[in-house]
Amino acid sequence: MTVDQADKHEANREGIKLVKSQNAASQQSISTLASETETKQPSQVSQPATAYPERRKAPRTWETPPEPVPAPHFDDYRPIVGDAEINELRFLARPLKGKTLKMVNSTAVGGGVAEMLNRLVPMLAELEVTTHWDVITGGNDFFEVTKAFHNALHGTEYQLNRAAQEIFLAYNEQNRQRMQFQEDVVVIHDPQPAGLIRSKKDSPGRWVWRCHIDLSNPNPQVWGFLRPFIDQFDAAIFSSQSFARQLPIPQYLFYPCIDPLSEKNKELDDSYVQQICDEFGIDRSRPIITQVSRFDRLKDPVGVVQAYKLARKYVDCQLVLAGGGASDDPEGALVLKEVKEVVGNDPDVIILDLPPWCALQINALQRASTIVIQKSIKEGFGLTVTEALWKGKPTIAGAVGGIPNQVIHKLTGALVHSVEGCAYQIRYLLTHPEFAAQLGRNGREHVKESFLMTTNVRRWLLLLRILMGERTV
């Protein structure tokens, strides 16, 4: 990536200087893709726009991934969730002192599961629940098969053949032979290591299958192949009620969660938020509508632009589309092209193609936003919604996947089913700021109650106690 002429035009942080927008550089992995125009479309503006800060040709952002941030300590969460919550987690953990837990998944870095385990394992250790984390190994052939299984379990067409089954079984057996399972509870994440369940008969512990994927419409051949393994576990965990299957074992619901101390979600100085807005040419004196999502049709970025355009007939606002995937994914590039076509020459639409390590910048963009949108057509859980709610932002989101678990219409946000519905909610929230603020407050509390890392720790501790024979009432 090149940071092109970042110092050439100093953005006016006070937003006083009247300047015109700049066209974007397009060949950068971090790029500001504000549409090119010198004049605003009169029909789209009902209120006179105030000053525009200068929009940089390219923002001053990091070219390489930053150094990893050390995991926080358990007590670092005290100011966020309160003494009572932290103390309760310690009470919950007390009888588990000295108990052991093993987590097994298929990758140590990258991906949501590894990210979650990187935080969860040290937190459990701090609570004196000894937690081992093992990663299975396999050749390319194994991971090709498991990738195909993954897609098939999400409903993609796939013809399961004997060779794929044998590869899956052989690598699972190879891993099984080299691994020990002496812990009180063994948790197998996702289908890749599911074959390790064959060790259950020689193990003293209880076995849990933690499924992070949507099994609501699985390919019957692949599910039929995996099902006999899953039935042997003592319990299963799913991320949504709708992802669960009919199984003969107890199934628990663990919502995905966010870490309030991560780069993506930690509190930021307003000066940093301002700096990021300046770099991307976003005017904080005017309403900012943001969608953070990769350029993927299922996230409906074109629909977001259409909704913005409808809303702009009545209210002044800017639209920020912050995503990724356009640089390394041909489909993403195509979607980005479509988005730019719909945007046309509107200087108030700022399109950012960000690499995955821009968590801090995403955090700042979300915090700078007046409203956050997640107008997905299909969604897993929708952690970008969780992030927005946590930042107290009034959020408009498509009523799909796990989003309705987070956005309760008119209570913690607004659920929409169409471009027109999205446009109306933008108008309504921008013209009813007190109601919008109340949604934001409720949304943050909802996340605090159900979707934070600490809540996830609570669920794990509870599950361990229940699996170890705690009598429930």
Next chain:
Amino acid sequence: MTTTTTTTTESTTGTQTAPRHQAVKAFYFNTSAHLLRITTLKANTLAELLDCLRACPEDSIFQHTFRTLQEHHFIREGFSNDFAHWALAACNQPGLAEQLASVDVREFTSLSDLRERFIEILANHLKRHHADASKIAEETFYFCAADIVVLPTDTVAGSMQEFVKGLREASVHSIHHHFIEARLRIKLMSNDFSQWLHEDVGLTDTARALNRIDIYTATLEDVRRQIVRVVERSLT
């Protein structure tokens, strides 16, 4: 409407006596933790919801009423229970939703009676509106259930001052456990705080006043503040 057994502090007669600032018995603050279990029952129509209401375990009734109220403790108005929410949001039945939302969990000391009340409302609605029974909802209603573990905390109140301090510092889960869920445990139209104030401290009027706090128009934090205010007033 189904009624429930009622030996309550509210029915207890007698005037407020001078508080025994040293209680006869200490108040032990506990809390409860809940793990959400997914059951195999689900409904796509109101008729299916009725079938599931009849078939589901009592843990499910608890989850979708008492427990969901706790999960949404920060909402001041507009959320009562999952059945009402689904009737409105997924079935577009505002009249039915209002009726379901009006079911006040504090009026029930048994989940069985609470279940019957929901069945009664829904069955009556479907009797009057046959066509509603088979309309497909926009979202499926998944019946979940709560596995509950009760936890002792380190907070013990031997005096009213300690009680107030405990109330201020307890988690909202603990407030819910003692103030709302308690009636299922003690089988009284009351709560742990009122029981203790009445039986062990002699503050009958204060105990009664706590039972009049409206949990449906306040957040659980508001409820906590109101409890503290009522109890502190008794000390002056």
